[in-house]
Amino acid sequence: MPIRFKIKSIEFIKIINVIEFTKASEGAKGSVKKMVQFSDTGTENVYNLAFGDYNQATNSINDLSVTNNGDSLKVLATVASTVYAFIEKHPNAWIFATGSTNVRTRLYRMGITNNLVEIKEDFEVYGFSQTSVWEEFLVEEDYEAFMTTKKQNIS
Amino acid sequence: MTIEQLNSSKLPIIVIDKRLEQFRDKVLFPEKLEKANEILSKAGLPNRKK
Numbered sequence: 001m002p003i004r005f006k007i008k009s010i011e012f013i014k015i016i017n018v019i020e021f022t023k024a025s026e027g028a029k030g031s032v033k034k035m036v037q038f039s040d041t042g043t044e045n046v047y048n049l050a051f052g053d054y055n056q057a058t059n060s061i062n063d064l065s066v067t068n069n070g071d072s073l074k075v076l077a078t079v080a081s082t083v084y085a086f087i088e089k090h091p092n093a094w095i096f097a098t099g100s101t102n103v104r105t106r107l108y109r110m111g112i113t114n115n116l117v118e119i120k121e122d123f124e125v126y127g128f129s130q131t132s133v134w135e136e137f138l139v140e141e142d143y144e145a146f147m148t149t150k151k152q153n154i155s
Numbered sequence: 156m157t158i159e160q161l162n163s164s165k166l167p168i169i170v171i172d173k174r175l176e177q178f179r180d181k182v183l184f185p186e187k188l189e190k191a192n193e194i195l196s197k198a199g200l201p202n203r204k205k
Contacts (some may be wrong), residue, residue: 003186035175035178035183036184037178037183037184039182039184041187041191041192041194041195042195043195044190044191044192046191046195046200048184048187048188050183050184050187050188050192051184052183052184059177061183061184067160070181070199094200096191096194096195098187098190098191098194100186100187106174124201126201128194128198132198133198134195134199134200134201134202135201136201144194145190145191147200147201153203154203
């Protein structure tokens with residue numbers, strides 16, 4: 001599935017500075033708002049990407065909930081597409097991401113793998129290996145976390 | 156802007172929702188941020204040399 005999937009409506013939302021977006025997940029469970037946050041880390045130009053379900057009733061976020069709307073790859077693609085918008089604002093940024101569970105981290109790996117050719121047109125992608133080192137992302141390799149940055153940031 | 160134009164755009168089209176201002180300075184995913192900082196302090200950034 002391509003990252004820039006066809007959209008039927010505009011539901012991306014953001015705020016400036018730490019940029020956040022939400023996107024509804026639509027399926028049998030109804031519409032579930034997702035929120036994405038790019039947070040400053042303690043390292044200059046490195047931002048942590050995280051997302052989860054936004055509960056409007058309690059005004060809270062849950063990154064462990066399972067929406068089960070059968071559209072997890074679409075949600076993931078939406079989240080990934082926000083990276084393009086974020087990088088546009090912060091061209092020197094490095095984006096760090098990891099799943100809240102091992103299963104989710106594997107889902108992210110699958111999403112990257114499925115779109116690697118397209119991603120690598122603009123970005124370098126790295127995986128944090130089981131031996132605790134960053135390496136260029138390899139398909140089928142298990143990683144604990146991921147980082148990406150624009151190719152121009154690699155000397 | 157039409158849906159066709161949106162779909163042909165390389166960058167996602169963003170609409171600002173002012174309601175999210177309330178989250179501007181909040182860390183919504185502290186455990187993930189902690190893990191990020193832990194890995195970054197341990198391993199730093201990937202090697203930038205191609």
